Amino acid sequence: MVSLLPLRLEGAALVRRGRTLVGPIDLDLPAGDVTAVIGPNGSGKxxxxxxxxxxxxxxxxxxWSVPEAEARQRQAFVFQRPIVLRRSVAANLAYPLRLRGVPREEARARADEQARRFDLTTLLTQPAPSLSGGELQRLALARALITEPELLFADEPCAALDGRATRAVETHLARAASRTTLVLATHDMGQARRIATRVIFLLHGRVHETGPADAFFSDPQTEAARAFLRGDIVE
Ligand SMILES: Nc1ncnc2c1ncn2[C@@H]1O[C@H](COP(=O)(O)OP(=O)(O)OP(=O)(O)O)[C@@H](O)[C@H]1O
Incomplete structure (x- = not known):
């Protein structure tokens, strides 16, 4: 199967009422990285x-390297505030498989297996909306990954979680990264340092600096990146 990646952005921009809010952005996203998208509030992550x-x-x-409709099927997105069906955890896990035509019994078996991987087994019969924030995000991640996407976007997945729940989600993200290219928007520099291999630093809607995570964190090349990492306000 032809890889979905690299993804190539050429002059990608969000424009509203004639104003460019984000971009233009040119970048290549190769397969295999955990890319942390970082930057101040409102920078465009x-x-x-x-x-x-x-x-x-x-x-x-x-x-994309494949037709767009196919590309959509082979990627997933996890939101800061997980969106779940008002059904059981098991039904939520099985849902993306059922959408893709996987037979009910097979979908149920794969949902059980995914629940084991994500420490959700004891919650399988519970209504998803009754879960805690950390459990919900684990469910959202498990559901996003059940179709084995080649690319996963995660937008501040731990922003509303405490330290313990954050670490649990991070562990699952890091595990997923061995099979899935990951793009993670985060304001948590500790998290970016722990799991990213590559960084995109945004400022005012543009890519201000990008490169390997080690180099970025140990020796940022721009004054704005240095100030941002110091915790100074970057305008
Ligand atoms: N649909 C939209 N309509 C109008 N403005 C928008 C829209 N989406 C984003 N913006 C604006 O674009 C800019 C970038 O916003 P975005 O939410 O992408 O930044 P962010 O880096 O994720 O911010 P934060 O860290 O606060 O979540 C902001 O000025 C925001 O107000």
Whole structure:
């Protein structure tokens, strides 16, 4: 099967009423990385992820290595606030498989297996809306990964979680990264340092600096990146 990646953005931009809010952005996203998209509030992290995933119409070009409709089927998105069906955890896990025509029994068996991987087994029969924030995000991640997407976008998946729940989600993200290219928007620099292999630093809707995570964190090349990592306000 031809890989979905690299994804290529050429002049991708979010424009509203004649104003460019984000972009233009040119970048290549190769397979295999955990890319942390970082930057101050309003710098365009969420918009960039949404443009890449096709949730946000964009100017410019967003090119996949396979036809766009196929590309959509082979990627997934996890939101800061998980959106779940008002049904059981098991039904939520099985849902993406059922949508793809997987027979009920097989979908149920795969949902059970995925629940084991994500420590959700004891919750399988519970209504998903009754879960805690950390459990919900684990469910959202498990559901997003059950179709084995080649690319996963995660937009601030731990922003509303405490330290313990954050670490649990991070562990699952890091595990998933061995099979799935990951693009993670985060304001948590500890998290970016722990799991990213590559960084995209956004400022005012543009890519200000990008490169391997080790190099970025140990020796950022721009004054704005240095200030941002110090925790200073970057304008
Ligand atoms: N659909 C939209 N309509 C109008 N403005 C928008 C829209 N989406 C994003 N913006 C604007 O684009 C800019 C980038 O927003 P975005 O949410 O992508 O930034 P962010 O880096 O994710 O911010 P935060 O860290 O606060 O979540 C902001 O100025 C925001 O107000």
């Amino acid at each position: 969420t918009s960039l992820l949404r443009m890449m995933h096709g949730l946000q119409p964009a100017r410019g070009r967003i090119r």
